[in-house]
Amino acid sequence: MRVTEPSPCSTGGPPPTTLPTHRSCPFDPPEEYDRLREQDPVSRLAFPDGKTGWLLTRHQDVRALLADDRFSSDRRRASSPLRTFPLRPDDLQSRAGMLITMDPPEHTRYRRMLTRYFTVRRMRALAPRVEQIVAEHLDAMERSGPPVDLVRAFALPIPSLVICELLGVPYDDRAKFQQWTSTLLRLDTDEETALAARDALRDYMLGLVAVKRFHPDDALLSHLIATQDMQETPQDAELTDEELAGVGRLLLVAGHETTANMLALGTYTLLSNPGQLRAMLDQPESVERAVEELLRYLTIVQFGTIRVAREDVEIDGRHIRAGETVVASLAAANRDPEHFRHPEELDLGREPSQHVAFGHGIHQCLGQQLARVEMEVAFPALFRRFPGLRLAVTPEQVPMRDDMLIYGVHALPLTWDG
Amino acid sequence: MKIRIDHERCRGAGQCALHAPELFDQSDDDGTVVLLDAEPPPELEDSARLAAALCPNSVITIIES
Numbered sequence: 001m002r003v004t005e006p007s008p009c010s011t012g013g014p015p016p017t018t019l020p021t022h023r024s025c026p027f028d029p030p031e032e033y034d035r036l037r038e039q040d041p042v043s044r045l046a047f048p049d050g051k052t053g054w055l056l057t058r059h060q061d062v063r064a065l066l067a068d069d070r071f072s073s074d075r076r077r078a079s080s081p082l083r084t085f086p087l088r089p090d091d092l093q094s095r096a097g098m099l100i101t102m103d104p105p106e107h108t109r110y111r112r113m114l115t116r117y118f119t120v121r122r123m124r125a126l127a128p129r130v131e132q133i134v135a136e137h138l139d140a141m142e143r144s145g146p147p148v149d150l151v152r153a154f155a156l157p158i159p160s161l162v163i164c165e166l167l168g169v170p171y172d173d174r175a176k177f178q179q180w181t182s183t184l185l186r187l188d189t190d191e192e193t194a195l196a197a198r199d200a201l202r203d204y205m206l207g208l209v210a211v212k213r214f215h216p217d218d219a220l221l222s223h224l225i226a227t228q229d230m231q232e233t234p235q236d237a238e239l240t241d242e243e244l245a246g247v248g249r250l251l252l253v254a255g256h257e258t259t260a261n262m263l264a265l266g267t268y269t270l271l272s273n274p275g276q277l278r279a280m281l282d283q284p285e286s287v288e289r290a291v292e293e294l295l296r297y298l299t300i301v302q303f304g305t306i307r308v309a310r311e312d313v314e315i316d317g318r319h320i321r322a323g324e325t326v327v328a329s330l331a332a333a334n335r336d337p338e339h340f341r342h343p344e345e346l347d348l349g350r351e352p353s354q355h356v357a358f359g360h361g362i363h364q365c366l367g368q369q370l371a372r373v374e375m376e377v378a379f380p381a382l383f384r385r386f387p388g389l390r391l392a393v394t395p396e397q398v399p400m401r402d403d404m405l406i407y408g409v410h411a412l413p414l415t416w417d418g
Numbered sequence: 419m420k421i422r423i424d425h426e427r428c429r430g431a432g433q434c435a436l437h438a439p440e441l442f443d444q445s446d447d448d449g450t451v452v453l454l455d456a457e458p459p460p461e462l463e464d465s466a467r468l469a470a471a472l473c474p475n476s477v478i479t480i481i482e483s
Contacts, residue, residue, distance in 0.1 A: 113448075114449075115428070119432055119441070119449045182466070361475065362474070362475060
């Protein structure tokens with residue numbers, strides 16, 4: 001096998017950068033992305049494992065990359081821009097069901113099985129149940145009185161409970177899976193601890209799948225067990241326990257951690273823009289646009305997503321070599337002035353735009369319609385219940401999640417006039 | 419205006435059904451696109467263009483008349 005090493009002579013341009021991570025404002029991505037987008041939009045990127053790849057910061061390049069089948073989502077050969085030990089699902093057991101790390105046709109098989117459970121119609125039908133869950137948590141906040149940490153009282157439990165009910169995961173187990181998730185998403189977790197959390201989550205899901213085989217319920221995991229995909233050959237028709245556990249933990253992690261952070265960081269953002277918040281509350285039909293704008297503006301998948309070139313590809317005159325890792329900065333793309341007018345401004349009335357907060361291409365977020373319903377219900381309900389809602393600490397005291405793969409706040413202490 | 423869809427490319431993200439529900443739905447079997455009206459009335463043409471622009475997999479083609 002011929003191994004192609006990137007030649008430092010052929011690339012030219014400035015020396016490789018490392019992934020920008022320093023923010024000067026908690027609501028804005030690192031300023032370094034603006035400079036890169038302007039001066040070096042396809043930049044050489046140095047990875048912690050010693051390899052060199054690329055960083056894309058322009059909206060059109062990021063979108064094109066994510067829709068380009070010459071780039072693979074298979075992480076087994078990819079470098080991580082942040083860790084020396086990318087948590088590669090490199091053994092068969094860990095890889096089963098992890099559709100975000102797969103290419104067609106493998107990915108297509110899973111996606112086809114799952115998509116019908118996450119359609120616009122099905123997710124809208126969940127709205128009354130989401131409203132009920134939101135109201136229960138608001139009641140509890142009211143009973144306990146101010147101050148509360150919004151993350152613990154509202155932002156984390158609501159999407160956790162919703163995804164548990166949807167999948168058929170016992171909500172009583174939340175302390176366990178929230179802990180494993182947090183360990184996996186923390187940037188400073190060492191390899192041994194991360195692998196232990198990954199395996200614990202997998203074993204938990206395998207145990208749950210075994211229970212569902214004997215005691216099926218009306219939730220998604222049981223439905224998947226019963227799935228007989230007629231379009232597939234018989235050996236592909238049923239999902240193995242490993243595959244079910246993989247799909248289950250992917251949906252569980254993605255289903256609670258992302259929305260939880262949008263709810264807490266979104267609330268903090270809305271509190272910091274009281275005029276726009278009031279306008280949103282005065283016009284209930286404006287909430288949908290407001291949610292899209294918060295998704296764009298905050299882009300909580302803060303370090304972007306990665307692809308590996310399957311062949312040599314040219315982007316804007318730069319030669320990407322087969323095997324190199326390319327990081328697509330979703331946060332930089334969503335602040336690209338070539339695509340968004342005044343991208344640095346929060347504009348809750350912004351026209352629908354091609355933001356890439358949910359990604360783009362075949363891997364665009366499976367659960368995005370659920371996330372929208374949860375946010376569209378939760379934000380107005382929270383601010384209507386507590387009109388005087390405000391920070392109980394100074395902005396400098398709000399602990400930001402710079403140290404996590406998913407951005408947000410670790411805690412959001414709030415108070416109101418009780 | 420005419421709308422064409424390349425069903426093979428669809429992965430059911432739902433942008434079309436979200437932004438132009440009068441023109442697009444999602445199948446109960448696999449969540450992929452169902453085209454409800456291939457020749458939208460003038461008042462829905464903007465929604466059709468938006469759905470095409472937001473589709474993550476370039477499933478929707480708009481043929482302007």
